[in-house]
Amino acid sequence: xxxxxxxxxxxxxxxxxxxxxxxxxLTTNGKIRTHQVATRLRDLEIQFDLILTSPLLRARQTxxxxxxxxxxxxxxxxxxxxxxxxxxxxxxxxxxxEHWFEWxxxxxxxxxxxxxxxxxxQPDLGHWAEMLLWNAIGDRLILKKAGIIGIEIAxxxxxxxxxxxxxxxxxxxLL
Amino acid sequence: xxxxxxxxxxxxxxxxxxxxxxxxxLTTNGKIRTHQVATRLRDLEIQFDLILTSPLLRARQTxxxxxxxxxxxxxxxxxxxxxxxxxxxxxxxxxxxEHWFEWxxxxxxxxxxxxxxxxxxQPDLGHWAEMLLWNAIGDRLILKKAGIIGIEIAxxxxxxxxxxxxxxxxxxxLL
Numbered sequence: 403x404x405x406x407x408x409x410x411x412x413x414x415x416x417x418x419x420x421x422x423x424x425x426x427x428l429t430t431n432g433k434i435r436t437h438q439v440a441t442r443l444r445d446l447e448i449q450f451d452l453i454l455t456s457p458l459l460r461a462r463q464t465x466x467x468x469x470x471x472x473x474x475x476x477x478x479x480x481x482x483x484x485x486x487x488x489x490x491x492x493x494x495x496x497x498x499x500e501h502w503f504e505w506x507x508x509x510x511x512x513x514x515x516x517x518x519x520x521x522x523x524q525p526d527l528g529h530w531a532e533m534l535l536w537n538a539i540g541d542r543l544i545l546k547k548a549g550i551i552g553i554e555i556a557x558x559x560x561x562x563x564x565x566x567x568x569x570x571x572x573x574x575x576l577l
Numbered sequence: 578x579x580x581x582x583x584x585x586x587x588x589x590x591x592x593x594x595x596x597x598x599x600x601x602x603l604t605t606n607g608k609i610r611t612h613q614v615a616t617r618l619r620d621l622e623i624q625f626d627l628i629l630t631s632p633l634l635r636a637r638q639t640x641x642x643x644x645x646x647x648x649x650x651x652x653x654x655x656x657x658x659x660x661x662x663x664x665x666x667x668x669x670x671x672x673x674x675e676h677w678f679e680w681x682x683x684x685x686x687x688x689x690x691x692x693x694x695x696x697x698x699q700p701d702l703g704h705w706a707e708m709l710l711w712n713a714i715g716d717r718l719i720l721k722k723a724g725i726i727g728i729e730i731a732x733x734x735x736x737x738x739x740x741x742x743x744x745x746x747x748x749x750x751l752l
Contacts (some may be wrong), residue, residue: 446749535717542710544729544743554719568719570745574621 404558406534406565407450407519408527408551409468412436414460424458424494436464436548439573440471443550448517449475452486452509454502455521456493464548465521475517493522499530506558527551534565546572579733581709581740582625582694583702583726584643587611589635599633599669611639611723614748615646618725623692624650627661627684629677630696631668639723640696650692668697674705681733702726709740721747 413432420426428436450473455465465487468474474486492501502520520527528543531551545551552569555561588607595601603611625648630640640662643649649661667676677695695702703718706726720726727744730736 536711536713536715538711540711542741544741566717566719567745568747569750570742571750572743575744575746575751 403515404555404561405517406553406555407448407517407569408531408545408553409464409519409521410524410527410545410547410549411456411458411460411464411521412439412467412548414547427459428463432460432547433463433467435573436467437471438577439548439550440468440473442576443468444472448473450486450519451475451516452488453519453521454488454490454493454505456495456497456523457489457491458494458523461493461521461523462489465519468519468521473519490520493520493526495523495526497522497526499533502530503561506561531567534561535567537562543570544572545570546574548573550576578690579730579736580692581728581730582623582692582744583706583720583728584639584694584696585699585702585720585722585724586631586633586635586639586696587614587642587723589722602634603638607635607722608638608642610748611642612646613752614723614725615643615648617751618643619647623648625661625694626650626691627663628694628696629663629665629668629680631670631672631698632664632666633669633698636668636696636698637664640694643694643696648694665695668695668701670698670701672697672701674708677705678736681736706742709736710742712737718745719747720745721749723748725751 412428412435414426414428453465453468455461469487524545528545529539531543532539534553549572550569554566554568556564587603587610589601589603628640628643630636644662699720703720704714706718707714709728724747729741729743731739
């Protein structure tokens with residue numbers, strides 16, 4: 403069984419002053435709020451075996467905050483695993499979930515009881531969740547900045563058939 | 578816009594010793610945990626204009642705990658509204674959401690910006706939520722005891738067409 407956490411990046415600077423959307427950073431408040439969420443996850447003993455992040459700056463900063471807060475699984479020696487954070491291009495805005503399915507097919511055999519975080523953007527993360535749950539996209543999930551969707555995937559080889567939602571929350575309810 | 582909270586009853590006594598399922602009460606731990614959830618909701622300033630509850634004892638006790646914790650809206654004089662808690666037979670196990678639609682049609686005109694709680698059972702509450710969100714039942718929502726599903730219904734006259742999920746949580750994430 404795979405526990406999948408879809409995490410939206412924190413509050414980012416608006417487009418004024420940034421030529422490239424990909425370079426917009428988290429605001430100071432966005433960093434603080436994201437760090438509060440990450441600390442809360444760590445206190446709830448959420449430890450990701452791996453974090454995949456969108457290559458955009460605001461998502462990478464969010465992923466870094468999760469790592470810094472201690473939300474990655476540790477080895478027996480108390481160190482994080484070597485590959486606990488990776489950029490994943492299909493998590494950029496407009497990316498197709500099929501690319502993640504292909505990745506998942508290769509990743510899953512090693513970790514049958516894994517916990518995986520995907521850090522990305524709306525509306526994509528909500529659409530990916532709807533695909534996993536209902537194999538249809540209806541824009542029915544509200545995912546705020548630094549909010550989290552949690553999905554249990556009973557059989558990672560068939561993620562579309564047996565996935566169930568166990569969490570959807572904004573920071574408000576979590577903190 | 579209607580904010581709808583579907584709340585599952587707390588942990589109840591098992592069937593041993595109870596002839597009628599409807600008479601099983603919350604356990605001591607179930608009461609404590611439910612009260613913690615209710616207090617948290619009050620601290621988050623969640624105030625229901627009305628609570629509809631399943632007529633089964635474990636649901637009624639859960640609804641009473643929500644009232645006692647202060648989760649019902651107050652009048653200008655600081656008192657709860659007269660009719661803030663009602664039994665609703667269609668919330669008993671196996672009840673059809675259509676009965677609630679009929680009720681909603683009559684209730685909604687007075688309160689265009691209302692907050693409504695339904696206290697009931699699984700798998701029914703999950704099915705009702707799936708009907709509101711996707712107009713289909715797939716058993717895709719995990720709702721633990723004393724857990725909460727939050728749905729925004731943009732147009733209560735057409736609840737099946739424009740509803741969105743803003744919260745799904747077990748007590749673990751909330752407390």
